[in-house]
Amino acid sequence: MSMQGKMLQDINLFEFADFDELQSEHIAAPRYSYWKSVWRTFFKNKFTVGVAALLLIIIAFAMIQPLYSGYSPIETPNINNAEMKFLKPSREHIFGTDNVGNEVFDAVWAGARNSIIISFVCTAINMLIGIPIGALWGFSKKMDKWMIEVYNVISNIPFLLLAMILSYVLGAGMKSLIITMTCTEWIFVAYFIRTQVMIIRDREYNMASKCLGTRIWTMIVKNILPYLISVIMTYVSRQIPLLISYEVFLSYMGLGLGTTNASLGRTISLYTSYMNGYPHLFWIPVGVLALISISLYIVGQKLADAADPRTHI
């Protein structure tokens, strides 16, 4: 009883503390920025940074070196000089010389340049056409009905047959090779994007946007594509090496670039016949091709991983 009496007395000793209710709404965590987090995650891994640096050096070298060497497969100044043919790699001839006495070093980098340019341009074209069409395709059920038929028709054309016909019609060359590798490839990109869009199209936040009167294009740009950055990057990181190997394959088959242009595919196919006597002629361009493809793939994959916000914590 006395205890309670004391408590009643003591109540007067207390008073309400001032407090700001809004203070509890404050978020103390540092501000989140998507792209900053992407780069931070990407650069955290030393191996990835190393591969990315290597890739950059290779690409830069492939872009710049041919400008100085002025290599052309039809210029053969040393063709009558037997001493300059089939030299092993040495200090003067880094990758050795080939059957017509040209530097393999120059041939490989001139080839790599064209192969890289072609694959980058083709990937860019395929993505620029494929992503918007695929996004609309995934959104619109009406469009899906006829687009799927278009896809069935186009995807069933044998690629090699198409490449052969196009190279006969358009002639050999960089332009026709780019047309060959884009005229049907984009629909595979579009199909891939369509499937991805369909997965997230009916999520609740898209319904919320619809309730706010958001138009389809705004929805694609603001609600759908940001979620697809990571999967698109994965796709690109597969697409670029794939298109390099397409180019090599087509050039190897004689359907790619003409005799006047260097390319990795042509270089490899030319040197294949000397594989037994002079294996370095074959293995050096193949090695450079592998190095480009693998480092592109690794960097692309790591970038795609970093673009996924689930890795940002």
Place this chain on the structure above:
Amino acid sequence: MSVDNKEKDVIEEKDVILSIRHVDISFDTGHKKKLVAVKDATFDIYRGETFALVGESGSGKTTLGRAILRINPCSAGEILFEGKRISGRISREEDRNVVRSIQMIFQDPAASLNERATIEYCVSEGLYNFHLYANEQERIAKVDKALQDVGLLPEHKSRYPHEFSGGQRQRVGIARAMIMDPKFIVADEPISALDVSIRAQVLNLMNKLKAEKNLTYLFIAHDLSVVRFIADRIAVIHLGEIVEIADSETLFKYPIHPYTVSLLSTVPMPDPVVERTRKHIVYDPSKLDQSGEKREMREIRPGHFVLATTKEYDDYEQRVAELEAKLAAI
């Protein structure tokens, strides 16, 4: 708000804002059979009231709510908003008008916000779509105001949804709906995904905004104690059919339809002694009139409707009379 006040409000202005007329909603399941989610729903919602739609999961309450927002098409019947038909094909202009006037608060605040957009964009989205601002400054001022109205800070604008707690996210969802200056709001279980500790906060906020902005709510829920707290009138929906509509207090005092009775018997009581001895009433549709007569909504008392055949109606009438006598005796 006391009960007396609520009833008076309803009686004073019976201005119908939304009316649902014999609405059926069905889905193609891919087989020949169609899934009928809502059957012959008919009710009116008056301006300024909170109308609750209660039922178990899968009863079609969300489907009906989404039909009002034109997400799910009606397969029969029509929905009128302020006297104009908004179901089926309507002109683009009217569609824009409906979008502005009817907004929705979603069940799961985590799923209904765009994770890759800042809060500023999430809240401004409606403003952008209808260009409801003269210049950038006005837009930012409006966003700040909307955030403050729901108890958030303007500094939250540059944050992303995943940085917020569940209650804060739900309030962002409310701010996003309110910034459009809607007249009617469909709240689809707005608190069932929230922590119990912040449910009251969100409900109180909704009530505050309703009073300030003169809103009408359609409150979809399965939690009856919440419904009793917030709703003026309640419709009970079972397997796509509305079985009973009444004022909130009337429904709790005189539940008529056996399904309503069993639903009310499941409300947990915060008293262990009562809970232990309480008997849950199981709804048994086979005890209903099996004569095959088509059930209709019948008004058993003013403002109190129940789905019944003629025979059932007589039973119910008797039951109400008994309950009234019992309550009068106390």
